[in-house]
Amino acid sequence: MARYLLYLAILVPILAHSARARVLDVGPGRAYAAPSAAAAVAKDGDIVAIHPGTYIDCAVWTANRLIVEGVGDAAKVVIADKSCQEKALFVTVGEGIAIRNLTLSGARVPDANGAGIRGEGRDLTVERVRFLNNQNGIMSGTKGGTMTVRDSLFERNGACIAACAHGIYAGEVDLLRVENSHFLATQHGHHIKSRALRTEIVGCVIEDGPDGTASYEVDIPNGGDLILRGNTIQKGPKAENHRAIVVLGVEGLRHPTREIAIHNNQVRNDGPWDVLFLDNRAATPAVFSGNRLSGRIAD
Numbered sequence: 665m666a667r668y669l670l671y672l673a674i675l676v677p678i679l680a681h682s683a684r685a686r687v688l689d690v691g692p693g694r695a696y697a698a699p700s701a702a703a704a705v706a707k708d709g710d711i712v713a714i715h716p717g718t719y720i721d722c723a724v725w726t727a728n729r730l731i732v733e734g735v736g737d738a739a740k741v742v743i744a745d746k747s748c749q750e751k752a753l754f755v756t757v758g759e760g761i762a763i764r765n766l767t768l769s770g771a772r773v774p775d776a777n778g779a780g781i782r783g784e785g786r787d788l789t790v791e792r793v794r795f796l797n798n799q800n801g802i803m804s805g806t807k808g809g810t811m812t813v814r815d816s817l818f819e820r821n822g823a824c825i826a827a828c829a830h831g832i833y834a835g836e837v838d839l840l841r842v843e844n845s846h847f848l849a850t851q852h853g854h855h856i857k858s859r860a861l862r863t864e865i866v867g868c869v870i871e872d873g874p875d876g877t878a879s880y881e882v883d884i885p886n887g888g889d890l891i892l893r894g895n896t897i898q899k900g901p902k903a904e905n906h907r908a909i910v911v912l913g914v915e916g917l918r919h920p921t922r923e924i925a926i927h928n929n930q931v932r933n934d935g936p937w938d939v940l941f942l943d944n945r946a947a948t949p950a951v952f953s954g955n956r957l958s959g960r961i962a963d
Contacts, residue, residue: 665869700721702723702805710731718744723748725754735765743768745769749948750775752780753779755782768795770797771800774833776827778799779803781803783803784805791813793819800829803833806837810839818832819847823851831847839863840860841863854879854881859886868896869870877902881910887917887945894929896929906939909941924944930953931956934959
């Protein structure tokens with residue numbers, strides 16, 4: 665009986681959302697020719713379905729609880745090369761927005777912080793999204809709420825011109841959770857930089873590859889809890905920082921750090937220099953277990 669009630673508690677909100685949601689179809693011959701046209705009329709709880717095509721477009725999503733998703737193969741639903749408000753391809757202002765199953769590519773803006781997604785509303789979820797060759801993959805300056813990234817690809821993002829941009833940059837959200845995602849060949853910045861009160865990185869592949877020039881693989885500059893579990897991490901021969909793979913507190917400890925748990929990761933340094941696995945500036949000691957290190961790494 666308890667299991668049945670739990671099932672209903674999960675299912676009923678989903679059915680209620682589906683029953684009241686409008687579906688806004690985007691694509692050639694559809695009701696809306698481009699994502700920006702759908703964004704202009706979207707209301708709370710709508711579903712925006714973007715059909716295959718390459719859209720030289722950008723959109724500002726202001727409604728709450730939106731689902732914005734590509735139809736079919738994520739590689740064939742491409743939003744590219746145009747940034748809104750000199751910020752991003754997609755700017756998410758509403759709360760509780762989910763972006764799913766599409767490709768965001770080529771974001772460039774004058775201050776060199778152009779992002780695939782600029783998160784300005786709380787509780788952003790990103791699933792099965794490909795971020796290719798943007799200055800930032802995701803950039804969020806939101807305070808409070810959560811940002812969750814699952815099953816996504818970040819390839820050749822990053823820049824350090826006026827300031828550094830990264831694969832993911834999270835501001836002071838309560839929780840950043842990154843699951844089962846792949847970071848490859850980030851340029852100049854960090855694969856993941858998080859000022860969140862708690863950062864959880866689980867089951868990801870984070871690698872420079874032979875040509876990536878990233879600085880740190882993971883940077884937690886102001887402290888906060890860190891969970892790093894079940895990841896494969898590689899620092900490449902062209903990495904621009906030779907000191908550490910993961911750092912915590914290097915820009916000053918502003919958040920309480922209650923837990924640093926680093927378990928069951930495979931970590932490799934392909935550079936010809938000694939590097940720390942973790943440079944920890946917090947008083948809280950890190951707990952390590954089950955990690956496999958290769959190359960010149962000290963933990």
